[in-house]
Every structure is written in C-alpha cells, then in structure tokens.
Amino acid sequence: MTVLTRLPSAPAQSQALHPAGNLRQLYEALLRDENPRECAHAFLQEQLQQAADIAETLPRDPGRWHEWMTAHCTEVARRYADYLQQRQAGGPRQYFSNKAQALYFLQAVAPTKLVDGAWLSGLLPQWQDPRFAGLLSTYLEELGEGNPAQNHVVIYRKLLADHDLQESAAIADEHYLQGALQLALGLGGMDCLPEVIGYNLGYEQLPLHLLISSYELSELGINPYYFTLHVTIDNASTGHAQKAVQAVLDLLPLEADRSEFLRRVSLGYRLNDLGQGSRAIIEGFDLERELLAMLERKRPFGQHLHSDYCRFEGQTVNQWLATPEQLPGFLQAMQDKGWIKRNQDPQASRFWQLICGDGAAMFGVFNAYEKQLLHDWIAGSWTSPKAVKSARRHGQTSAPAVIPEQDPDLQQLNAALQGQDDHAQMALLIPWLAPARHAHPAGLLATRCFIELKSRLP
Incomplete structure (x- = not known):
C-alpha cells in the first residue's frame, strides 16, 4: 500500500541513515538540512507504514472533530482534578519519585523539544494563502514570534543548561524518533500536507502528562515554564488545539478525493503514537542503571588519574575503574567500607563529601545532573526534613531579552x-x-x- 504520494525509492544515502541503524544520525542530518530530502521521504514512508498498523482513534467524520476535541479536553481536566485531589490528600508524586528522574525525563525528551513545531516549517512559503493562517500562527508562536523569552527552543535550551543536561551521549537513540519525524514532515512541506496537518492535529491536543509533569517539576524545584506555556497555548477554545482542527477543515479538497486526503490525515495523526511517549520514558527510568551508565561514561577519563594509597578490598581506585563490569562491585565496596551510607543523608557519606561542598577533593568532576543521580541513589528512602511539601511557584524562564548586535x-x-x-x-x-x-x-x-x-x- 502506498501511504505517501510522490515518494522516491530509498537511495543508498537514505539506507545509511536508516532508523534501525542510527536515529540520532538521521535526526542531525535532517536538522542540518544537508541535502536530506530523500532521507526524509524514505524515513517518512517507513514510519507511515508502521502508523497504518496502529488502531484508528480519530473520528472518521471531520464534522465531529470540534466535539471530539472538546470532549478530550474535558476528560483531561477531569483526570487532572482527580490527580490534584489525590495529591492534596497526601498522595505521592505519580511521575517523578526523585529529582534525578525528572532531570532524566527532561534530557530524554530534549531531541523532540529542541525542534518544537518543526513539522510546520515547510508550510512557510504558503504565507499568502489564508487557509494556512492558523497553522502558520501556531508555528510562529512556537518561535515566540521572535521574542527569545517566548521562543520554545530558547526556553528549553536554557532549562537544559540550568541543570547541566548537555550530554547528548546520555540520550538513548530511540528518543530521537519523534524529533526526526517532525523534521522529516517539515522538509516534506506541501508534498505531505495531509500527513503534516494530521500530525499537527494529534500533537496539539492537550495531554494529561503535560499537566502532571508541570506540577511535579515545580514541586521538585525545576522551573516548569516550558510545560505550563504549552498548557495555555494548546487550549481548545482559541489555542493550537482549536486551530489544528480548523486547519484540516479549511484544507479539505472541494472536488478531489476527500477520502484519500482524510486517510493520509489519519496516518499523520497516528505518527504521534510511534516511539516512546513521555509517560513510557518516565516509567522506564531506573536510578541505579542510569547511575552505572553515567559512571561508565566517565570511567575512561578517570581510570588512570587516582593515586594508589586508597584501596577497597585490596584494589586501588584505578584498578576498580579498569573495566565497566567492576563498577557495581566498586559501589558495593565503598558501601562495605562505610564511604557510602545508603538511605541516609548523603552528607553523612564520605564519598559525597569528596564531590560536593567546600574543599571537595573531586569538585568539578561531576556536573549537576550527575551529582543528582549520585545524591538520590545514596539518599534512597531518606527524605530531607526540609523537603518541599507543596508545589513551588516559578516565574517565566529568564531567557535572554537582548539580541547581541555584534552577532x-x-x-x-x-x-x-x-x-x-x-x-x-x-x-x-x-x-x-x-x-x-x-x-x-x-x-x-x-x-x-x-x-x-x-x-x-x-
């Protein structure tokens, strides 16, 4: 079945960037726009074929879409009200058990957030056609209408920088899928218009996870502005959700094959369900696994730098760091020697004192995210008596307000x-x-x- 018209067969270049090989490589090629259109089309063709196997949830009659959108938003609001009631009754956080998990989530979804709105970029040449006004308005709002304090990518970059979440090596290859899809749709432009507006229709519906993430990020002391901004602009009354529905209705063919157009819109809509969603990413977090992965990334740089006077179970630190297989044993050896005291205030652990605080011998070895992984792993079930009991309030992210004239x-x-x-x-x-x-x-x-x-x- 042909799911996207005017698609060329996949050339050798496209096959080299096949998602099964390296999604990050494909993502970066599409982002650079270095002659990747054949790659984008071949990638889209494969993803649309996968989307065809996903169950249809979009009503077949476009005349019902406004009603469907309103019902969806009402249900999300109801479920969020239930969540708030549970939290106010003393229930635990449902997404982030600790700050490290929240930071892991922010880093894992970064490839998608850093190309926010990209699927609409190929429609910019249609700026004189009033039927595209809603879609272009959506894209320009993603760009903050040129204001860096409102540009979604600028805001997310600052959020990542504030928490030292700059190491792309820590991001699993599969987390580049949705970002690559958005870039490919943008490069497709008018050639895949039905798929673009179908994807937009799905992406701009308000999800429950956005509301809960915002609440719990704030509770953990992480500025949620990027997420709260999307809660407001994706509203069903005048926001992106409403514009997404209206755009499809405005662009439906008058005499051409409407059923074929709507079939392609539906496939584009279902592209949103490919790959790991936000909730799956959050639930896939394992603190000790991420801690060991972080230590393995740092191990090659530290395995020859330690003196040999300190030994654990007869081995020097350099010997413990010689192979990745020894890292779990090294952590256990430090616990056995009392250097790490699990399920207690990390300040009570000699190892933590070496990496954090005034005069720390290993100051600067670990960045903020890496230290958070270590802190939360050591702390375990211990909770600080100063832990925040209710959601903290944050103002708008302080994105740069002045554009450098010497750029x-x-x-x-x-x-x-x-x-x-x-x-x-x-x-x-x-x-x-x-x-x-x-x-x-x-x-x-x-x-x-x-x-x-x-x-x-x-």
Missing part, C-alpha cells in the same frame, strides 16, 4: 535585507525560520521581520 549572522542578514523589495526580503527571511536557525539571533530577527512583512503584504 555576525545578524549583521549579514541585516545587510542582505537592505535595498530589497518586500517579496525579496521574504525570500531571504524564510530560511532563517527553519528549525535549526530560528532560535539564533538572526533567526529571532527574521521571525519578527517575517511577521511584520506578512501583516502588510497582500
């Missing part, structure tokens, strides 16, 4: 725009609104200029 790309874009008519300027601006560019200074400027030109051109 070379910014200067070059300004120079290129000089003396050009409005339509020539549009042609120069649109490439800067691409997923890999819009969060940079020149991209933020280009977004503002695009909006201004669009508002005054016929």
Whole structure:
C-alpha cells in the first residue's frame, strides 16, 4: 500500500541513515538540512507504514472533530482534578519519585523539544494563502514570534543548561524518533500536507502528562515554564488545539478525493503514537542503571588519574575503574567500607563529601545532573526534613531579552535585507525560520521581520 504520494525509492544515502541503524544520525542530518530530502521521504514512508498498523482513534467524520476535541479536553481536566485531589490528600508524586528522574525525563525528551513545531516549517512559503493562517500562527508562536523569552527552543535550551543536561551521549537513540519525524514532515512541506496537518492535529491536543509533569517539576524545584506555556497555548477554545482542527477543515479538497486526503490525515495523526511517549520514558527510568551508565561514561577519563594509597578490598581506585563490569562491585565496596551510607543523608557519606561542598577533593568532576543521580541513589528512602511539601511557584524562564548586535549572522542578514523589495526580503527571511536557525539571533530577527512583512503584504 502506498501511504505517501510522490515518494522516491530509498537511495543508498537514505539506507545509511536508516532508523534501525542510527536515529540520532538521521535526526542531525535532517536538522542540518544537508541535502536530506530523500532521507526524509524514505524515513517518512517507513514510519507511515508502521502508523497504518496502529488502531484508528480519530473520528472518521471531520464534522465531529470540534466535539471530539472538546470532549478530550474535558476528560483531561477531569483526570487532572482527580490527580490534584489525590495529591492534596497526601498522595505521592505519580511521575517523578526523585529529582534525578525528572532531570532524566527532561534530557530524554530534549531531541523532540529542541525542534518544537518543526513539522510546520515547510508550510512557510504558503504565507499568502489564508487557509494556512492558523497553522502558520501556531508555528510562529512556537518561535515566540521572535521574542527569545517566548521562543520554545530558547526556553528549553536554557532549562537544559540550568541543570547541566548537555550530554547528548546520555540520550538513548530511540528518543530521537519523534524529533526526526517532525523534521522529516517539515522538509516534506506541501508534498505531505495531509500527513503534516494530521500530525499537527494529534500533537496539539492537550495531554494529561503535560499537566502532571508541570506540577511535579515545580514541586521538585525545576522551573516548569516550558510545560505550563504549552498548557495555555494548546487550549481548545482559541489555542493550537482549536486551530489544528480548523486547519484540516479549511484544507479539505472541494472536488478531489476527500477520502484519500482524510486517510493520509489519519496516518499523520497516528505518527504521534510511534516511539516512546513521555509517560513510557518516565516509567522506564531506573536510578541505579542510569547511575552505572553515567559512571561508565566517565570511567575512561578517570581510570588512570587516582593515586594508589586508597584501596577497597585490596584494589586501588584505578584498578576498580579498569573495566565497566567492576563498577557495581566498586559501589558495593565503598558501601562495605562505610564511604557510602545508603538511605541516609548523603552528607553523612564520605564519598559525597569528596564531590560536593567546600574543599571537595573531586569538585568539578561531576556536573549537576550527575551529582543528582549520585545524591538520590545514596539518599534512597531518606527524605530531607526540609523537603518541599507543596508545589513551588516559578516565574517565566529568564531567557535572554537582548539580541547581541555584534552577532555576525545578524549583521549579514541585516545587510542582505537592505535595498530589497518586500517579496525579496521574504525570500531571504524564510530560511532563517527553519528549525535549526530560528532560535539564533538572526533567526529571532527574521521571525519578527517575517511577521511584520506578512501583516502588510497582500
């Protein structure tokens, strides 16, 4: 069955970037836009074939979609109210048992969050067609309309930086699937319009996990602004969810084969169900496994740097770090010697004192996320008496408010725009609104200029 029209057969380049081999490699190639369109089409074809095996949940009659969307939002609100009632009655967090798990989640979903809205980027050339107004409005809002404090990618980058979640090696390859899908759909543009608007229809519906994640991140002292922002803009009244439904209705063919168009819309909608969702990622977290994986990533750098005066069960630290298989035994040996005291305040452990605090001998060896893994593993069932009892309130993420005027790309874009008519300027601006560019200074400027030109051109 052909599930996407005008798709070429997969060339050798596409097969080299096959998702079974390396999704991250494909994701990065699509993000760079280095002649990856054949790869994008071949990848989409395979993913759409997989989506065809997923049970249909979208009502067949588009006339019922507004009603379906409203019912979905009502159900999400009801379930969230139940959650809040359980929490207020003293129930435990349902998603994040500790801060390390929350940070793991933020890092695991980063490949998707860092290309937020990418599936709509290929529709920018349709800016003069009023039928695309809702979709383009959605994309421009993902870009913060050129304001770095509202640009979703800028906000998420800052969130990652605030918690030292910059190590891409810690992200499983499978977590690049949805980000690669979004980039591939954006590159497909009008060639896969039904799939794009179908994916948008599914992605912009308010999910329960967004509400619960926001609440529990705040409770753990992590700024939830990226997530609360999506709660407000994805609303069913005037937000992205409503615009997503209306966009499909506006773009349905008048005389061409509507059933084929809707079949493809449905396949695009089901693309959202491929790969691991947020809840599955959260539930797949294992603290000791992540701790050992982190230590293994650091082991090659530390296995020759320790002195030999300190021994555990007759072996030096360098000897313990010689092979990854010894890491669990090393942790146990430190417990047996009293250097790590599990299920107690980590401050009581000599090992923790070596890596954190004034005069720590291993200061700087572990970043904030790595220290959180160690802290929560040592603490175990111990809970600080100062633990936050209710959700902390956070203001808006303090994204940079001033664009550096000396940025070379910014200067070059300004120079290129000089003396050009409005339509020539549009042609120069649109490439800067691409997923890999819009969060940079020149991209933020280009977004503002695009909006201004669009508002005054016929």
